[in-house]
Amino acid sequence: MKVALLSDCYLPRLGGIEVQVHDLAAQLTSRGHHVEVFTATPGTHGERHGATEVVDGVTVHRMALRLPWDLPVNPLAPLTMRDRLATFDVAHVHMGVVSPFAVDAAFLTRRIGLPTAMTWHCMLDRFATVVSALGVVRRWAAGGMAMSAVSDVAATPLRRVLGGAGPVSVLPNGIDVAAWRPQGPRPDDGVVRFVTAMRLANRKRPVPLMRVIRQVRALVPAGREIALEVLGEGPDRGSVERYLAEHGMASWVSLPGRVPRSSVRDRYATADVYISPARLESFGIAALEARTSGLPVVARSGSGVGEFVTDGVNGFLADDDESMGAALARLASDDALRERMRAHNLDQAPAQDWPRVAELAEAEYQRAVGATVRA
Known part of the structure; x- marks a missing residue:
């Protein structure tokens, strides 16, 4: 499959989501998929405004603007990404509690009919009421977006938000x-x-x-x-x-x-x-x-x-x-x-070894593709 990974943050920034998306890209590539990353994080040498670079063998689209503290925000990114994403088989959006770029990307993939999986890397906690009231995530799930969270603890409030709009899988972080x-x-x-x-x-x-x-x-x-x-x-x-x-x-x-x-x-x-x-x-x-x-x-x-x-x-x-x-x-x-x-x-090795996690990611992509076909 041709897979687009969409994340507010990516290398060279260091953090849990950044490293996980990088490692997931490497694992999927090793399994024969074509993977590219779209992010609002500038590159090592300040790459921005849709510039591309290759990081560890993976093409990275740098959709960042020049903002204070390199904030990962770019409301104009969907205009540039639309044609690029149209060539992919599936998108995988990575969400934190505050992920403006990922949210914009999810709206875009829905508009162009691109099968989409969304993984939540956060605990909604007190934000669950707000997310539920907005209703956007529920509509995404009802429209076939394959929802997952990195743990059952993180999935529980998301399941409450979605109600009967769609299931929430657990797609854990992986480790070598x-x-x-x-x-x-x-x-x-x-x-x-x-x-x-x-x-x-x-x-x-x-x-x-x-x-x-x-x-x-x-x-x-x-x-x-x-x-x-x-x-x-x-x-x-x-x-x-x-x-x-x-x-x-x-x-x-x-x-x-x-x-x-x-x-x-x-x-x-x-x-x-x-x-x-x-x-x-x-x-x-x-x-x-x-x-x-x-x-x-x-x-x-x-x-x-x-x-x-x-x-x-x-x-x-x-x-x-x-x-x-x-x-x-x-x-x-x-x-x-x-x-x-x-x-x-x-x-006793943990169950979150990368080969198993990569298989679970592939299952999410198939779930997203199947839901889009049925729709």
Whole structure:
């Protein structure tokens, strides 16, 4: 099939959707499909206004305008994309909570009759009422657009929004299991090393995480040395740094900023436990990568992390921050428990390996094509 992947954000920006769309394009290409990406993100050298470039063997259409902070917005893009998209067999729109480019693209694919699959990478949460009231998504589904979400937790509010307009599948994020497996045993220096990868922004809850890890330090015996590394960058860095300074934590909590994926793998290989503090985590690709690396994962219950972490088996799912701190302290204090969970994660590969996820994506495309034919 000739597949158009449409996403507000794409490389060189780094984030969950950006990396997933890139990897999906590579997987579909390897399976014999012709894939091109349409995005409102400028290229590495500022490519905009419909310019095309090839990124890792995939043609990328840069529909960006020159805007402050390179905002992924371009209401004029449909005028340029109409003729280009008319040559494709199916479109795959990737939605976040606020995705103006993806929304415009969905309106366009409906107008030109292009079979369309739409995957939601977000938790609608409080936006569900607004989305339901607008009625647009319900009309898209009723018209044959194949709806999916990255986890069952994310799919549930979308199903409520759609009512009987159409089914919602689960199309999870994918992972290259072999690439994330550690090479050799974890080096042991006697320090229990916690790690997390997140954007330092309010939604990801970096400051509450600092409160939790301070609680852990109080619960763990003084003789047990612990450390936390927070991989990522964002607007809340200053707030986090102030909290660390005020509470004397800067010596054992580090903020190295954004690091490349290869470095993330290396850091997971030397860590002991992964922490996912966000409440509204629709999937948690960083947590899945850590789980695949063997790390026990501690996350909030009710998030998408529950798709691949079973409470008490390969990590813990906590109802609140206090419970999260207690679970982390337990893991820090119990070497045998950490090793048991690590062994389970390395022995039992997650179900979200890319070959299976690519098959599910293909099924969504066939569902969209079939619905368009029937219409």
